[in-house]
Amino acid sequence: MEQLGFAGLVRFKDDEVDRVNHIRRCFFEVKQEPIASCPYCGWKEEPPYKHGVRPHLYRDLPILGDRVVLEVRVHRFRCRRSKKEGCGKIIVPKVTGLEPHWSMTSRCREWIRENCLHLSFQFIAEHIGCDEKTVRTLANDRIDELNAAYRPVMPQWLGLDETSPSGRIHESITVLVDVDQQKPIDLLKDRTIDTLEERLKEIGSHGQNAQPKGVTMDMSENYRRLVRRLFPEAVIVADRFHVERFANQAVDRVRIDTGKGQGKNVTKSELWKQNSRLLRMHQFNIPRAGDSEQELKEKRKHIERKLRNYNRDFDFFQWLDFYPKIKKAYILKEHFCQIYLYHTKRETAETALELWGACVPPELATPFKLVINNILTQDKDKWREEFLAYFGTKKTNGYTEGLNSVIKRINRLGNGYGRIVLRARVLYGDGKTRPFARIRPRKLKAVKADPELQPRKCSGCARDLNDRSLPNPVHAGLPIQSDLYCPVCRIALESLLVDPFPENRCAQCSVYFDSAELKTYEPVLGQEYKLCERCYAECVLLKANLHDSSTSITEGETLTQCEVSTSITGYPNLEGHGHLVALSPTRSCAGGACRSGTNRAVARYTST
Secondary structure: OOOOOOOOEEEEEEEEEEOOOOEEEEEEEEOOOOOOOOOOOOOOOOOOEEEEEEEEEEEEEEEOOEEEEEEEEEEEEEOOOOOOOOOOOEEOOOOOOEEOOOOEEHHHHHHHHHHOOOEOHHHHHHHHOOOHHHHHHHHHHHHHHHHHHOOOOOOOEEEEEEEOOOOOHHHOEEEEEEOOOOEEEEEOOOOOHHHHHHHHHHHHOOOOOOOOOEEEEOOOHHHHHHHHHHOOOOEEEEOHHHHHHHHHHHHHHHHHHHHHHOOOOOOOOHHHHHHHHHOOOOHHHOOOOOOOHHHHHHHHHHHHOOOOOOOOOOOHHHHHHOOHHHHHHHHHHHHHHHHHHHOOOHHHHHHHHHHHHHOOOHHHOOOOHHHHHHHHOOOOOOOHHHHHOHHHHOOOOHHHHHHHHHHHHHHHHOOOOOHHHHHHHHHHOOOOOEOOOOOOOOOOOOOOOOOOOOOOEOOOOOOEOOOOOOOOOOOOOOOOOOOOOOHHHHHHHHHHHOOOOHHHEOOOOOOEOOHHHOEEEOOOOOOOEEEOHHHHHHHHHHHHHHHHOOOOOOOOOEEOHHHHHHHOOOOHHHOOOOEEEEOOOOOEEOOOOOOOOOOOOEEEEOOO
16 A cells, blocks of 8 residues: 555455445555654653544545545544643544545545646536535635746737626626737736736736737727837737628628618518628628539538528528619628738738728718728727738737637536636636546447458457447547557546556456555466455356356357356356356457456456
């Protein structure tokens, strides 16, 4: 047990496994030498006396899907001096690797601290078997340590945006990102200018770069005024998405006015609601007559990702011909968006913008007034310069907008995190927070065997992998190569990865022992396995009985779970409960009940 980090523990009872609740209970006792003096008062004339045995329960990392509980019996001592004499305290020996305050092992506590920002608190609590408040407390301690060591620096290109994780405006927060490195810098507690100014000054004081080269932002006047005051030499770029949204709003305004003018209920009609989404798409993404089959397939796939009930027989451009005003507005919007697509220099983009403004018909000037007033007007308070700054830098706020979606997803999966926990998961987590870890592989379609391929065998059980569905390469976040193991062996190996010392575990009962207590078992397969005394005796006895029995089992015969239970008779210990069978080199099992492989020398079967 010293190798596992638990010094002074001795096993005094076999493990108890609850197969219904998946709980494994391990029993240990603390080896305690007599204490010469009291550690509290230093009394040496009379050593402390034994004061009874009290069991303590500690949570440990799961083994093979079973939650582990360590029941440790601790011999307590008491000082012989009474309370009147100034002591009489109870002395409880401390064990290395156990955390009495948390009622868990040290490695279990560290595992929770390392995974609390990637997995949900509820899943960790169910996985370990502890209370969710314990996980939350450990996570808060971990977050405080990370916050104390986190010192961000000012990036070359800074991205500013605001979002509301819960959807409530009064709970909006400010998001700061590094546009070039595409990583978050900080999440502020609110969206006020004072909080943002204070944080920007603090970040600028950490590194050598006190001012950014440029700032990308949405079209917020408060943000622009603050950036101009703090960073007068920084280039401000208006986000492309917010600029194009002005043009999309103009087309939608024309659609609503046209529909209402003809007595259409544009809010309830499925056709008009579908066209509102199609009008926001670019024309090269919408199917039209004359497209090849491959182009139609790609365009329809692109649309169906956004529209659930998309009618493939609907001709969008033919519908535009019935409404000339909507068609003019849509073409005008497309010409405006093409400035972003086909121009890379500021001079050519500015010329194209002037030409576009001259082409706006008088009847569409009112719907497009946001574009005309904010982009076309040459005024310092407008956004013309910020719009043209994109063509010299090609910087957008796209990563910031994508990070806003990640923040909302993390908050939704956690059923609403607090601001501090949400900030820590975004800054220190991997951005792929999962509500639970996958324990079983996904069900994939069966892969047909290729006769030209060499037969591939599972490294754990020697199964043929060509005729079986391979498991998902990303399985519970553990580095197991899916092309080397079958799903049964993968689950066993992933469970063993949490064990830092698998060589001290019995290969049959999965109980930890000292290396001196394990014996080497050499089965027919020619491999060696470390077994405890009990499992070693059972394997040797059953192996001898199997070869000496009169059962007629031919070499190469496939034994199922029920056949093994019924064909071997005369041994009461094999009937009605789990038992062991020593397999020959050419004999395999199709029962599927093996824990870590079916062609290994030691296999466990449960009778049905």
